[in-house]
Amino acid sequence: MDAFEQLILKTKRRLLQMHFESGVGHIGGNLSCLDALMVLYHRVLTPADVFVLSKGHSAGSLYSVLWSQGRLSDDDLKQFHRDQTRLSGHPPPSGIREITFATGSLGHGLPLAAGVALGKQLKQEAGRVFCLTSDGEWQEGSNWEALIFAVHRRLESLVVMVDANGLQGFGTTREVASLHSLKEKFDAFGMPVEEVDGHDVGALERAWGSGARGPRAIIARTEKGRGVSFMRNKMEWHYLPMNEAQYRQAIAELEAVPGDPAP
């Protein structure tokens, strides 16, 4: 295991610590996208780029990644979900420079990212615009409006990744309102799309950082609760906070031992 993979594990532990200390759920969807966010922030983003987290319920992951870069402190994370915090349960509209938009209601991030990309296009500014959505949120009509718009306007700087963990609020995406093949739908809308293993650091870096002209989409196949055996692909970890025993077990599973395969 290289140093970056160890940093990812350390950040996952910090994420769990933050959620445990604040008694907050939404852990499953945070663990499904943390690898992708770590790769994006540490390996891909430049100062000219913009990132929009459309799946705002993964704010914990975003805060933890910013912590891993020293942009948020331990003191900041201690305030997560408490009174007088900057770190609300979903990303706030102001107060943290790195957070572009308050999100949390689904189906807003991609249209916002499209607006930023259009602004860059009109002003002929450098930089790319990255957006991370959940898979369930493609049930929102506004995403399809944005997809039509992005392709039609040829928003070359726009890259959207779908955290396809297959679980949503009250069931699997397939059971609740199946989109069947999201990939085929992107294809049909004229949006180039590739599928990647959403927990493979190298594949994520290649997908996020590809120099291919946008707009383009990446479907990242992920596991909700990735890295913690009792959370893995379990819907209830969309919501539940951990008790102390569960927290201890989760941390133990995420203790990195050099040379070991990732848990």
Next chain:
Amino acid sequence: MRNAFCDSLVKHAGRPDFVFLTGDLGFSALEPLQRAAGDRFINAGIAEQNMVSVAAGLARQGLKPWAYSIAPFIYARPLEQIRNDVCLHDLPVTLVGNGGGYAYGVMGGTHHAIEDYGVLLSLQHLRVYVPAFGADVAAMVALLLEQQHPAYLRLGRDEKPAEVEVPAYAPWRRILGGRGATLLGAGPVIGGLLGPLQQLPEATRPRTWVVTELPIEPGTIPEPFLRDVRDSGHLVVVEEHVAHGGVAEMLGRALLLAGAGPRRLSHLCATGYRSGLYGSQKFHRAESGLTIADVLKVLE
């Protein structure tokens, strides 16, 4: 007013921060702007939710977007996008709704906007601009180009008779003098009342005002208006908007907080579709009690 709006924007279309979005509306009206703005004129298609979020994204990039549609399509369909993406971030996006009130007449209730500013003013940071006369539009466009907050511009049709002269643009204007009640109007509906009101003898002619920028907040009401309310004792509010969230509610609250409430309040406003029948703007105004006859009745 739509043409006046287009003409005003054409003059500013070369600004580096200018960008105009339309939800596929403006045929036979906005073409001059389309020509003047070039790639900064964007037909966002029939997708108002996306259009408003895109406008928020453009504003985040330092542009000053205008987003245009028929009034109900720009404020009601994308309300969550206005609330979360524009207002929560206090971004300088100007929403433009053509056809406030019953202006789209027999096109039907789906095309009316009789609750637009009440709904929008409940959001953070947003201010509403309701031109009463055609000449207000250019003044408002100039203001909107410089403001740094969310805004909603509610366009209608200029109804002021040419012979009635009104003072230069200001958020509050006294249009007619008299010794009768104090009448406050919002929007173009006031224009059509001015001719007959002007003919009334001074003793019964209402001290007639128009307000064009909302909300009305305590401390922002001009002293001469407060004096008219105090002296006349009877306040009449006329607006093509439902009572809830309307000018009379805002003004009544502000006056009561200031200890300046009138002895008597009359409110002429949109009342919806009581008969279940449809017709012109004139028909709907009549059904709501917004005609000159209704005004004269409460002035008796």
